[in-house]
Amino acid sequence: MATIDVNGKNYETDEEGYLLNLGEWNEEVGAYLAVEEKVEMTPSHWEVVNFLREYYNDYQIAPAIRVLTKAIGKKLGPEKGNSKYLYELFPYGPAKQACKIAGLPKPTGCI
Amino acid sequence: MLHIVNKSPFENQTLDSCLRVVGNVQGAALLLTEDAVFAATKGSIIEGKIKTAMSTIKVYALWPDVEARGMQDRVIEGIKMVDYGGFVDLVAEHSNCQSWL
């Protein structure tokens, strides 16, 4: 287990840097995790992060990448619902990076 | 298809569930193992249920488990005994298998 310090407050993470308690997440924590992932957040990035949080809230899991692209396509349009778009935003993998920034656990189906 | 039950019929409904679903399916086979071998014995209140099933499906019991529990002289006629090798053969000769955990 590890902790990160954001604005003087400690947050527990697992050994891979995923937030342990997603209830503690806020935008500052998200921004901090984004810096750690070397992702420069734009409104497009936040859109995906917020989508993931909503998905998690609805289904209690982080979606597999294939499921994420399909669901984003449905909600935000086909120009965003493809892996090329998502990988441009999160070059090291939307499932890994965007989920981490969103404060979600590692996606199920990630073997 | 092979079905495996390993729970005593006197404290668990697993055997009932299995027979409800496949008790009258032609070509199905049932293997009783561990505490489920008590279902293979004569004179119990389960006997009738097993005999009814035996008119349609094949019923086997795992001999090492029967013997371990001292039930060797009480086995219902027509239930075939298999050893561990026979267990493997049953699994291999059926297309698939469901364990009623």
Add this chain to the structure above:
Amino acid sequence: MGEEMTEATGGIDFEDEDASGVIKKFMFVNRKAPYGTIYALEALEVVLISAAFDQDVSLAFLDDGVYQLVKGQHTKAIDVKNFSPTYRALEGYDIEKLYVEKESLEQRGLTEADLLVDVEVMSSADIAKMMAEQDVVISF
């Protein structure tokens, strides 16, 4: 598959295996209530992972397994994760074959309307038929 799957499969490229094009029928048989034992949650996790392999996956709910799908689960007070909403995510994973045994529902005083996902309610005999058709049956 291809690029999309690379991450979901931990960087392993399954394309070669896929080229063989063999799609098998997998049925996951759920017979335990949630929370009392770990079976239901474990089954759900395996089902979600199985979706990555593009196989013909179905789920059967029998006996106390039907309680997994009941609406209105609130687990906060027992401090256990409520995983019932995840069954509604299965559709997005292209897992749409959910079979529920009618007799099990009836024995428990439940009807299809009590369940939180769309399912196909079928008789014991039809469940047996479905089960026999599978290449692989995985029991929980």
